[in-house]
Amino acid sequence: MSKRNTISKQLLKLASEIEHDILCGVPYAALPFAAVMSVTSGTPMIMKRKETKMYATKKILEGVFEKNQICLVVEDVVTSGGSLLEAVAALRSEGLVVNHAVVVLERQQGGADVLNANGVEVKSLFTMTNLVEILRNAGRISEETVEIVSDHIRECQFGPNEVLERYNEKNDRSVPAV
Numbered sequence: 317m318s319k320r321n322t323i324s325k326q327l328l329k330l331a332s333e334i335e336h337d338i339l340c341g342v343p344y345a346a347l348p349f350a351a352v353m354s355v356t357s358g359t360p361m362i363m364k365r366k367e368t369k370m371y372a373t374k375k376i377l378e379g380v381f382e383k384n385q386i387c388l389v390v391e392d393v394v395t396s397g398g399s400l401l402e403a404v405a406a407l408r409s410e411g412l413v414v415n416h417a418v419v420v421l422e423r424q425q426g427g428a429d430v431l432n433a434n435g436v437e438v439k440s441l442f443t444m445t446n447l448v449e450i451l452r453n454a455g456r457i458s459e460e461t462v463e464i465v466s467d468h469i470r471e472c473q474f475g476p477n478e479v480l481e482r483y484n485e486k487n488d489r490s491v492p493a494v
């Protein structure tokens with residue numbers, strides 16, 4: 317089984333404990349995970365574009381959905397939470413109900429708290445702490461690297477204001493209000 321399928325299978329285990337009608341991947345890195353989850357489970361999937369399509373359909377969401385469906389968001393990494401937050405805003409503005417996200421790695425830099433404050437509970441396969449522990453126990457990283465990563469997590473935290481700043485820097489635009 318490919319790594320992508322293995323990860324998607326584990327994400328599906330998290331998803332099985334969360335009520336949902338439809339899946340949506342956060343562009344772009346999480347889209348393959350959401351696609352494999354959708355095909356494996358038979359749950360419909362929609363896709364959020366990074367930018368609204370400026371011609372033809374002019375949509376931000378692609379796929380078939382109905383208002384008031386419960387949408388589970390799929391993300392690969394949460395750092396500040398800005399990307400996930402923007403996806404949630406787009407989904408909610410189209411009438412979908414979003415209360416949860418499943419993610420591969422929660423980096424423990426404040427993003428999950430910001431999402432929680434916006435009504436989104438994040439369930440992750442790994443936090444940075446347990447990923448570092450797994451790699452250290454497997455002899456794949458040194459104690460020095462463990463320290464460097466731990467210091468970075470402690471020193472580089474995001475609150476609601478930093479989420480907006482980081483998102484603007486990365487995407488040259490602002491996060492819509494959720």
Ligand SMILES: O=P(O)(O)OC[C@H]1O[C@H](OP(=O)(O)OP(=O)(O)O)[C@H](O)[C@@H]1O
Pocket residue numbers: 342343344345346391392393394395396397398399400427482486
């Ligand atoms: O929580 P955040 O601070 O938003 O950071 C996490 C996001 O960053 C990466 O995406 P990126 O914006 O690099 O785009 P990509 O998925 O298209 O590579 C990653 O795939 C997450 O979506």
